[in-house]
Amino acid sequence: MTALCVLAETVALLGLLAAAVTFPLRLLRPDRDYTRWGQRGMLLGAGLLGMGLMAHFVRRGEGPLGDWANISFLLVLLLALAVLCVERFAKRPALAAFITPLMFGTALLGLLRAAKALPAISNHWLVVHILLSLVAYVCFTLAFAMAASYLISDHLLKRKQLERLPLLPPLASADRVGHGAVMVGLALFTIGLLVGALTFWDFGVGMDPKIPAAMVTWLIYAGYLGLRHLAGWRGRRLQWVLVAGFAMVVITFAFFGHNAVRLKAPDAAPVTTERA
Amino acid sequence: MNNELHIVAAGLNHRTAPIEVREQVAFGNGRLEAALIQITDQPALGEAVILSTCNRAELYAAASSAPEALDALARFLSEFHGVEQAAVSPHLYRYEDEEAVRHLFTVAVGLDSMVLGEGQILAQVKQALLSASEAGSARTCLQELFQRALSLGKRARTETAIARGAVSISSAAVDLAKTTFGDLKGREVLVVGAGEMSRQTLTHLVDSGVKSVIVANRTFENADELAGEFGGSAIRFDEFPQHLDRADIIVSSSSAPHAIITVEKLRPHLATRRGRPLFIVDIAVPRDVEPAVADLEDVYLFDIDDLQTVCDRYRAERAKEAEAVAVMVDEETRRFEHWLGSRAVTPLLVELRTRTEALRDTELERWMRRLPNLEPEERELVGQMMRSFANKLLHGPTTHLRAMAGREQGAEWVPFVRSLFELHEHIDAQSDEEDVR
Known part of the structure; x- marks a missing residue:
């Protein structure tokens, strides 16, 4: 079973790698379109990871929040869903170029951290906190993709390199969708933070580096909305705020997330390190 | 008796005849109906269709003898318009059978148009068939031929990129504006100059749904006339800088000898705009907009050379498609011949x-x-x-x-x-x- 899991995870990773290469390549070389293979790779990768989550649940009775790998895989699945939605509604293939490398990175990070298992989470509020945060991360990723698209379009327009523009959404659309994603993401992130803070308070956990990082992330996105709605900002500079916000999301997820292992929840099960 | 029926075509177009000749043989202003009635009286012709546009005057016929039919068509063209046959003949092309069929198909797909793949010709072919059907001059054979031409014209435009992209300066400007804003609905346009280029660009912009149009011109009456055409408002020329903070799109085509939109004029408005994108199209020669304006943040400036480059690129892309369309024409010609x-x-x-x-x-x-x-x-x-x-x-x-x-x-x-x-x-x-x- 373990060998089969390793094989499935390796194939999934290769599929995601194909997506992470072909989609950005489309943006760099508009005349070469290999995104069909990338899309297949993404679907294969996300599908296998989803099946892995199911197998994990069936075999060990653990939900998707059982260990870091599973959390990462769940995030990859949610990102794949976001890519499919973006492709279906925006019909701009280059948008996936910004998300698919992140999917690959998230899956790789999850596998590298597979050995660092979490205490089994049976506290419902903690589950709500994690799930809300994950969906908020997906929204922030989408906002980042839109901001990156905006900045690249701006660059291309300024340099009159117009051949690649049809691959990207128009400036106004990227701005509007990015704004919508932040509105939804920040609302979920705020609720998730409040739920998390109250749960940690109950457990008597002290200062975790993840907490100030999350606070900085929240402040950046709140600042974005404030600048947009109160000061009436638009345009290129506002997109950089989204990039900064996303950088903080990555830092929070990649570097500080593991500190939650320290969490000693009263109802936490013993730590396990072996992945089925 | 010979039962064979021949398709013939005779005419002239923008490649073979100058405008002075084309305008003499154009079937405009209600003359088409009279021509269709007269052409069916020709004994050498069984059926006939007249295709008359600003770029071409072509007569198609189905007849039992191709040489006689071609002579009849050439004679009819000059006699109907009262032009010496010697004045028309050097510019006239004559096709029979497969070549005539191929020519009509080539016209319908836009390969014979001045602008490759342009769509207007298809509507003109359809109108030609409709007029001939009403006059009773197009029956089985030419009905079939023209229906196939229409169907091929549509297929070529949907299955290939022969009609994709802007190929005129004004439509390229609007295409670029859409790249910036996506949907142009609700956008505000400031037009500086009330010439023909402004009119053409405004036509495309208004068709794309812009919300308000403000026209500034040195001669206020001209601004008023142009604004009235598009449901906009006119302002005096020296008032246009006051509108720089509101406009999303600026179209400038004045005849000013120097730049009238400068960094100095625009910069104070950028603070008010707070990063809202400003799309400027400068189609004036000499340029109306100082080139350094392009360096300002959230301002996108395109001059006539940039637009021309866009048009050239699309033309080149269409030209690449021409080969695939020619294959479609060949296949359809063979099918019709069969x-x-x-x-x-x-x-x-x-x-x-x-x-x-x-x-x-x-x-x-x-x-x-x-x-x-x-x-x-x-x-x-x-x-x-x-x-x-x-x-x-x-x-x-x-x-x-x-x-x-x-x-x-x-x-x-x-x-x-x-x-x-x-x-x-x-x-x-x-x-x-x-x-x-």
């Missing part, structure tokens, strides 16, 4: 079947008289056997003739089969058109 050829053998096939059935019935009747003791069921059985035998006998020649019909040597088979089966030439192709269908 249809026309099979139409030529239809009277022969009808005659062959009629003769065989008549022989069968005669023989059946004769033999039934000699077999009076047969039961009705047995008589019916013998009748069925004879019908089956006749069908099987005709199947081979029918299939072969239909297959040969579209080919070059197909017509040679008609007298041969007539002679072989002792058929008399009494069926006229014209009278059997309905059978062909």
Whole structure:
């Protein structure tokens, strides 16, 4: 079973790698379109990871929040869903170029951290906190993709390199969708933070580096909305705020997330390190 | 008698004739109806369609003799317009049979247009067919030909990129504006200058749904007239800087000898705009907008050379598609030729079947008289056997003739089969058109 899991995870990773290469390549070389293979790779990768989550649940009775790998895989699945939605509604293939490398990175990070298992989470509020945060991360990723698209379009327009523009959404659309994603993401992130803070308070956990990082992330996105709605900002500079916000999301997820292992929840099960 | 029908085309277009000649033979202002009535009176022509646009005047006909029909068309063109034939003839092209069919298909797909792949020609071909149908000058053959041309024209534009992208300065400007804003609905446009280029660009912008139009011009009356055309408002020329903070799109095409939109003028408005994108199209020569404006943040400036580059790129992309479209034209030409050829053998096939059935019935009747003791069921059985035998006998020649019909040597088979089966030439192709269908 373990060998089969390793094989499935390796194939999934290769599929995601194909997506992470072909989609950005489309943006760099508009005349070469290999995104069909990338899309297949993404679907294969996300599908296998989803099946892995199911197998994990069936075999060990653990939900998707059982260990870091599973959390990462769940995030990859949610990102794949976001890519499919973006492709279906925006019909701009280059948008996936910004998300698919992140999917690959998230899956790789999850596998590298597979050995660092979490205490089994049976506290419902903690589950709500994690799930809300994950969906908020997906929204922030989408906002980042839109901001990156905006900045690249701006660059291309300024340099009159117009051949690649049809691959990207128009400036106004990227701005509007990015704004919508932040509105939804920040609302979920705020609720998730409040739920998390109250749960940690109950457990008597002290200062975790993840907490100030999350606070900085929240402040950046709140600042974005404030600048947009109160000061009436638009345009290129506002997109950089989204990039900064996303950088903080990555830092929070990649570097500080593991500190939650320290969490000693009263109802936490013993730590396990072996992945089925 | 020869049952073959020939498609012929004669005309002139923007490649073969200057505007001075084209305007003399144009069928405009209600003259088309009169021309269609007159052209059907020509004895050499069976059917006729007139395609008249600003770039071409072409006459298509279906007739039994191609050279006579072409002469009749050339004569009609000059006589109808009262122009010396010698003045028109050097510019006239004449096509017959496959070349005439291919020419119409090439016109319909836009390969013969001044702007490759332009869509207006398809509507003009459709109108030409409609007018000819109403006048009764387009019947079976030209109806089929023009319907195929229309269908091919649509297919070429949907299945290839022959009609993709902007190819005029004004439409390229609007395409670029859409790249910036996506949907132009609700956008505000400031137009500086009220010339023809401004009008053309405004037409595209208003069609794309812009919310408000403000026109500034040195001659206020011209600004007022242009703004009135598009439901906008006019302002005096020196008032336009006051609107720089509100506009999303600026179209500048004044005849000012120096830049009228400068960094100095624009910078104070950028603080008010707070990063809202400003799209400027400068289609004036000399330029109205200082080039350094392009360096300002969230300002996107395109001059006439940039727009020309966009047009050139799209033209090049269309040219790449021309080869694929030409293949489609060739295929459709072959299909039509086959249809026309099979139409030529239809009277022969009808005659062959009629003769065989008549022989069968005669023989059946004769033999039934000699077999009076047969039961009705047995008589019916013998009748069925004879019908089956006749069908099987005709199947081979029918299939072969239909297959040969579209080919070059197909017509040679008609007298041969007539002679072989002792058929008399009494069926006229014209009278059997309905059978062909």
